Amino acid sequence: MRVRAILSFIAFALMIAFAVSYIGSLGVRVRAPSDRTNLSMTVGDINGLVVDSNILLRGVPVGKVSRIASSLDGATIDFYVDGHLRIPADCDVRLENLSALGETYIGLFPRRRDGPMLHDGQHIATESVIQPPSITELAVSVTRILNQLDPEAVERIIHEGDAALPDPNLVLPNLSHASELLRNTAADMHGHGRVLLSNFQTLLRNAGWVGPTLAGLIPGIRDSADNSKKILQGFSVGALEIGPDGMRKFGHLLSRVQKLLDQNGGDLKVLGEALRPRVKAIAGALLNFDPSQILSNILDTVPEDGAITLHVAIPQN
Numbered sequence: 647m648r649v650r651a652i653l654s655f656i657a658f659a660l661m662i663a664f665a666v667s668y669i670g671s672l673g674v675r676v677r678a679p680s681d682r683t684n685l686s687m688t689v690g691d692i693n694g695l696v697v698d699s700n701i702l703l704r705g706v707p708v709g710k711v712s713r714i715a716s717s718l719d720g721a722t723i724d725f726y727v728d729g730h731l732r733i734p735a736d737c738d739v740r741l742e743n744l745s746a747l748g749e750t751y752i753g754l755f756p757r758r759r760d761g762p763m764l765h766d767g768q769h770i771a772t773e774s775v776i777q778p779p780s781i782t783e784l785a786v787s788v789t790r791i792l793n794q795l796d797p798e799a800v801e802r803i804i805h806e807g808d809a810a811l812p813d814p815n816l817v818l819p820n821l822s823h824a825s826e827l828l829r830n831t832a833a834d835m836h837g838h839g840r841v842l843l844s845n846f847q848t849l850l851r852n853a854g855w856v857g858p859t860l861a862g863l864i865p866g867i868r869d870s871a872d873n874s875k876k877i878l879q880g881f882s883v884g885a886l887e888i889g890p891d892g893m894r895k896f897g898h899l900l901s902r903v904q905k906l907l908d909q910n911g912g913d914l915k916v917l918g919e920a921l922r923p924r925v926k927a928i929a930g931a932l933l934n935f936d937p938s939q940i941l942s943n944i945l946d947t948v949p950e951d952g953a954i955t956l957h958v959a960i961p962q963n
Contacts, residue, residue: 681729682709687770688720693741693777694750701725703733703754711752720772725752727764735762740776 692714701709709727716722727733737756743749764770779787832839888896907914 679728682726683729683731683733683764683766684712684724684726685764685766685768685770686722686724687739687775688722688772689741689775689777690720691777692721692723692750694743695723695741695752696750700751701727701754702751703727703731704756705753708754723752727754729766733764734758734760735764735768737764737774738776739770739774742778 695711695714697711697714699711700707701711708731709725711723711725713724714721715724733754734756736758737754740753740755741750742753744751835842
C-alpha cells in the first residue's frame with residue numbers, strides 16, 4: 647500500500663511538472679525572466695496602468711510593468727522587456743487601451759531599425775512618451791468648444807430637427823408593420839434564402855471580370871461627361887441668348903402644356919388606348935414591307951446597258 651501511494655505521488659508530481667513546463671512554454675511567467683532589459687520612464691498620468699500590465703512591441707507582448715512610483719512631478723514606471731530583443735532607442739512609447747473598458751498597456755513603436763538600442767537601466771525621455779488625453783483634458787476641450795457655440799443658434803437647430811422628425815406615434819406603427827412583413831417574408835422563404843445567399847456568393851467568387859469591365863468603362867464615361875458638359879454649355883448659351891423675357895415665355899409655354907395635360911389627360915388616355923391596336927397593326931404590316939424587293943423590281947426595269955428611254959408627250963396647243 648505504501649509503494650502504491652509513493653508511485654501515485656510521483657505520478658502527480660510528474661504531471662504537475664509537465665503542466666508547469668508547458669504553461670511556461672506558452673509565455674506565462676511566475677516571476678520576471680533573468681535575461682531581461684530593465685527600463686523606466688516618467689509620465690504625467692499613468693492612464694490606469696497597473697503592475698503586470700503588458701509591454702507590446704508592435705502588438706506582440708514582450709514584457710511587463712514591474713513597479714509604479716508616484717511623485718509630485720509625475721509617475722515613474724519601471725518595466726522590462728525580454729533581453730534577447732534589440733529595440734531601437736528612437737521609438738515612440740504610447741500609453742494606450744485595448745478597449746473602452748481599459749486594459750492599459752505600453753506600446754513600443756520603433757521609428758527606425760538601426761541606431762543605438764535600448765540598454766538595461768535606461769530612462770526613456772518624457773518627450774518620447776505619447777499619452778492619450780485624460781478625462782480632464784477631454785472635459786476641458788469639450789467645455790471650450792461649447793463656450794464657442796451660440797446658444798440661440800443651437801436652440802434653433804434643435805427646434806428645426808425636432809420639427810423635421812415625424813411624430814413617433816405615426817412612425818412606430820409603420821415600423822412595426824414593416825418588421826412583421828419582413829419576418830413573414832423571411833418565414834415564407836422556407837430555407838430558400840440560404841440558397842439565394844449561396845448563389846450570390848458563387849456570383850461574387852466568379853465576378854473577377856467585373857473590375858476590368860468597370861475599368862474599361864471609364865474612358866467612355868469620361869467622353870460622355872465631356873459631351874454632357876458641351877450639351878449643358880449649349881443650354882447655357884441658349885438661355886443667355888433668349889434672355890430673361892424668353893425664359894419667362896418658355897415657362898408660360900410649359901405651364902400651358904402642363905395645364906393641357908392636366909385637363910385632357912383622361913381624354914388623351916382614351917385616344918391612346920383606342921389607337922394602340924391600330925398602331926400595332928400598322929407596325930405589323932410594316933414588318934412585312936420589303937424595301938429590298940421593291941428596289942430589286944425597280945432595278946429589273948433598267949436595261950442591261952443602263953440607258954433609260956424617256957417618252958415625252960408634246961402637249962397639244
